[in-house]
Amino acid sequence: MASYAGKTVKLTFNIKRESDGIPIYFKADGQRFEQQLTIKLQRDETYRIDLTVRPAIPIEILRLQDENIGLEKISKFIDPNALSYTGVWKTAHFPLTEKNKRELIKITVVMKAMPMFSAMMQCKFYENTDAQHARWGDKLTNLEYDGVVTSDGTIVVQKQQII
Template identity: 30%
Template sequence: MDHRRATIAGSRVEGSKHFRLCLSFTRVSNGKPEDGLRFSFPETIKFGIDEPYQVFLTFEPAVRIVTMSVHNDLIDFRRLGTKVDPNLATYCGVWEPRGFPVTSCHHREQLKFVVGLDDGAVFITSLQCKFYAKEETSHCAWGETMHAIHFQCVTLPDKSVVIVKQELM
């Protein structure tokens, strides 16, 4: 991680570590990214219930992770090859939204996404989602495609992670 002085809310924090995290979901069945830009809240991600999704995390600089969970479901993950760029660490796991009810019109659900880093820090964010029946494909295809969410983060000396900037790609 980049060891710099962080500036958060106007104050500098010695001993902070900066990293970038890219998060994306793709359907296992067809490898397509999920729609995320159609609604008034740009972070809405549409999921088919009982449809498996690959979860990709890429850290720059490379960061080792020890746990990954979506909505309190621990995700088995693996690190992908490091030959492309040793300064990056990419992880992949599969998550299947099971047991969720179909989200009603004009409503969104919040999913907690948590990643435990090997230095004891924990990245936590909430993802705004909408769930559709697995066989419902027309609504899931509406809107612009969300390829990834990029986070610029700072790990503070107390191991808390602060998201400095978040943007959809």
């Protein structure tokens, strides 16, 4: 893994509701919580996650919290410098987030012959029937992470960006 030291990797997540293709939303929370931005999700919902990695490094595992997400390679993606995958994530086991609280969801990506990527995503879970609050804020098109492989064989996130 040390031979990858200094290499950069970009992971781009696109997350939409599986049932109707509606994108998820986020809001700026400032300094009130651990992260400045909160992603709004609904409990008992199924989300479609499209994940793109640049450079084109095969992804072996995507894990959100303790759940492995089954991925399929998207074959029609036409960027020779990237690979894209799709999978579904069900939020049935997540509790409703209390008022003035946030949940940190651990994102883990295992890539072939690369160090493991790990980051935290700050979320708030609303009831499935609470579309008013879950869809208030700004639409999240993509969640991007830029990372670099260190000399000790880990990937350090240099930038998290919501587009």
